[in-house]
Amino acid sequence: MFQYVYFTGDKLNTMKIKCCDAYITYFYSFKNFYIQRKNDQQAIQDITTSLQLLENEDSMSVSMKPGDLVAAKYENDGLWYRAKILNIEENAFMVQFIDYGNSELSSNLKILPEKIAYCRAMAYHCMLDDVDHEEYVISTVNDIYDIIFDFIGSIEVIVTFLSDEETYLVNMKWDDRCIKTLVNNIISYGITPKTYETLKEIDQPGAKMAVNLIYAQSINEFYVETEDSKEIQTKIECILENETVWEPLTEYKIGKMAIAKSITDSRWYRVRLLMIHEEGECTCYFIDYGVQDKCSEFYEAVGYLKSAPPFIKLCSLHIPTMKKNEKLFECLSKSFYNEMEQCKNKKMTMTVVKTGEPIVVELFVDDFNVAKLIKPIPVIVFNVIHLNILTVQVNSPSRPSCNI
DSSP states (O other): OOOOOOEETTEEOOOOOSEEEEEEEEEEETTEEEEEEGGGHHHHHHHHHHHTTOOOOTTGGGGOOTTOEEEEEETTTTEEEEEEEEEEETTEEEEEETTTOOEEEESOEEEOOHHHHTSOOOEEEEEESSOHHHHHHHHHOHHHHHHHHHHHTTOEEEEEEOOSSSSEEEEEEETTEEHHHHHHHHHHHOOOHHHHHHHTTTSOTTOEEEEEEEEEEETTEEEEEETTHHHHHHHHHHHHHHOOOOOBOOOOOTTOEEEEEETTTOOEEEEEEEEEOTTSOEEEEETTTTEEEEEEEEEEOOTHHHHSOOSSEEEEEOOTTOOOOHHHHHHHHHHHHHHHHHSTTSOEEEEEEEOSSSEEEEEEETTEEHHHHSOOOOEEEEEEEETTEEEEEESSTTSOEEEO
8 A cells, every 4th residue: 555665864765756746735935845746645645544543652752752753643633644753842742744844843642653654755845946036025025925825835736856855956837837937927917826817818829910019028028019909008098097986996915906096107007016015005017018116096997997908918938949047048038139129110920829927929020930030059169269259150061150
């Protein structure tokens, strides 16, 4: 019924896992959380069921010491789980539940049968790769932490292991998107998981449309208008300028859509709340303009103002072959930005690859795929005269060399 992997001191010999479906069982931060593999769920259930049948051992606590494996009662649900004693505090023990990752003080312990004790721990201690900025934000903004905490504990994720020893360095995806992208959607655009699900319904995968570029920040953030944009903009602005009866906003929380007055120009806009300030102001994301600013005087978005899509679309470029490389990504973003500045007045079309916001798209300029235009080309460098004077040859027998 159980798989056996023997403990050696405080460390256990884990199986070689590179990628798996998983659940996050304990989340403290992006650099301190635990996962369970989806494939382990039946074994965990079998272990838990067996532990409920164990008899109490009144005298067992006398000989217990840090590092010992026991069965401990989890006070929140009254059930017994496998645990490791971390330290002893008077008449109680600080234990960590080895199949879940969380710790608590417990005075209810049972001796763990050898067969169950030697079954490997099912919780993997992990940290997410490249999340220093996101870690700082959730540690300083409680509302964002609460959104992420509730979301992260309710989903199934795909985990890719980047290291072989605990604490495991990992990447995670949900709904075929990097978790880091979803977190940045909350931080930068007020797109909560609930909002994201709604925005996915605006476009259809595979949809093609003619577009005009508004402006580009990077590969992952550029804005376009479609053939319907002017009509949507006119209708939204007409309602904002002429409506006289508004329903006051009663719920202030991150990601909440509202109508608000910009402190900068005193005009009304559709916004999503990003940060709530004590002085009655909020930092907001302007849904139809792709910018952030402070607002005041908030009202409910109803009717067309609530249902209409943004009249400019926030997009991310689809580059399927690009591997994770921060410096390469930065170079590609600069190349993309430069190309887009030169192509503003050219005919553009795009195809929706993934719905949501940002929508992931293939972008074409004069029918040429932009992703291929900025794609790095392997070259051989020779005849170096100066940093800006050298000869390169495309690493292909069919291509000639060129001087740069």
